Amino acid sequence: MKREFAVIGLGRFGGSVCRELSEEGMEVLAIDTQESKVNKFRNIASHAVIADATDENVLKELGIRNIDHVIVAIGENIQASILTTLMLKELGINKITVKAQNDYHEKVLNKIGADQVIHPERDMGKKIAHSIISNNILDHLELSDDHSIVEIKASSKLIGKTLVELDIRANYGCNVVAIKPKHSKDINVSPMASEMIREDDVLILIGADKDISRFERQLI
Ligand code: ATP
Ligand code: ATP
Ligand code: CA
Structure with a gap:
């Protein structure tokens, strides 16, 4: 069954989500106040309309109440973003995702009941920083302030060794949750202790940041 979405604000971020x-x-209802933006999505979204989402009557006329998940991607105009979110909340939308511009904006959005607040520029920046620090860190997912999941390219210190030889859990307090061979689609989830790391493998490691850093320093 197709799920119904609405994307409000068709800038670079909202536009990308919509596409x-x-x-x-x-099924996507695409909304923006600017005609030029809306025109770009006429042939992409199921419906594309020029509308001001801060107007409650407009939202009602668009039948937004029947939409399951609304993404608010209004950026610079923080007031419009907050007003729109509040209105969607009052209309009883099941799930509301909002892009925040800064930490204060994020706080307000959480207070008024946004289900998911995202911060794409900040989060992408963090990811890029981690991959710049180490060429072998391919991706980084923050689980909490001090725990992460990282994708690490196998180094020469790892290749040809098994997990039990490296004794990763005991020595580094981290767990290898999966091993991805570079040139194949099969991913080995929950590898056994006897699993050997091969050239071009990518390890997916979960642990405390300080433990992951130690692993990187000594084995990568
Ligand atoms: P991005 O970085 O994703 O390109 P941005 O964070 O710079 O976007 P803006 O360009 O300020 O954000 O806003 C995104 C879009 O939201 C714009 O196309 C803008 O026209 C639209 N928008 C702003 N206010 C409203 C509103 N009240 N109703 C509908 N759309 C709106
Ligand atoms: P433990 O007491 O450390 O849990 P275990 O009884 O589960 O070990 P094995 O599964 O044989 O014993 O694993 C032996 C060692 O191999 C573990 O202590 C750990 O250091 C390493 N190891 C095995 N699998 C992994 C994994 N997925 N990630 C990290 N290390 C692993
Ligand atoms: Ca922006």
């Missing part, structure tokens, strides 16, 4: 959802075959 991707549409390509995945989802």
